[in-house]
Amino acid sequence: MALRGHSSSALLELYLERRADLVRFFTIRLRSVAAAEDLVQDIYVRLSCLDDHTEIQNPTAYLYRLGSNLMLDRLRGERRTAHRDGAWLDSQTVRIGNEEISAEPSAEAAVAARQRLALLTAAIQDLNPQTQRIFRMHKFEGLSHPQVAAALGISRSAVEKHMMAALKHLLARLP
Structure with missing residues (x-):
């Protein structure tokens, strides 16, 4: 039986007659x-968008073919999504053997790091202003000893002495 002319409405009628069969058929395949x-x-949505002038030679076969194509498209999409998500997870996960290691520090490690940072900040604030300025420029801004010396208009030797004094002070204050 070929459908012509108002095939869309006739195809929708056939769909409604066969809907339960279609659900059983695809339930077996999709589990x-x-x-x-x-x-x-989705088959219904596709059928409702069909042009009324589409000629279909075997409407029942068309319903099952349309459903099979939609099923394959969905399965391919799910496979692509799973592959993409798996690749992302692999790129974000550290493993030692089969054991997954968290890249995030533990809560205890985070608290201990905050405590060490607070102690370091307090110890730096105890330095005299010039030593503190030199220490910050070298350690935090990444300037070399000669660059710090040039910026402050002092000798390289003076920068080295201030840095040694700062490091001694920090070692004495920090556990």
């Missing part, structure tokens, strides 16, 4: 009633 229901609903 899920919910997935089959979604797929059969």
Whole structure:
């Protein structure tokens, strides 16, 4: 039986007659009633968008072919998504053997780091202003000893002495 002219409405009627059969057919293939229901609903959406002048030689076969194509598209999409998500997870995960290691520090490590930072900040604030300025420029801004000396208009030797005094002070204050 070929459908011509108002084939869209005749095809929708056939769909409604065969809907339960379509759900059973795709439930077996997808192993899920919910997935089959979604797929059969997608068939309806596609049918409702068909041009009325489309000629279909075998409407029943067309319904099953349309459903099979939609199912394959969905499965390919799920496979691509799983592959992409797996690749992202692998790029974000550190493993030692089969053991997954968290890249995030533990809560205890984070608290200990904050405490050490607070002690370091307090110890730096105890330095005299010139030593503090030199220490910050060298350690935090990344300037070399000659660059710090040039910026402050002092000798390189003076920068080295201030840095040694700062490091001695910090070692004495920090556990």
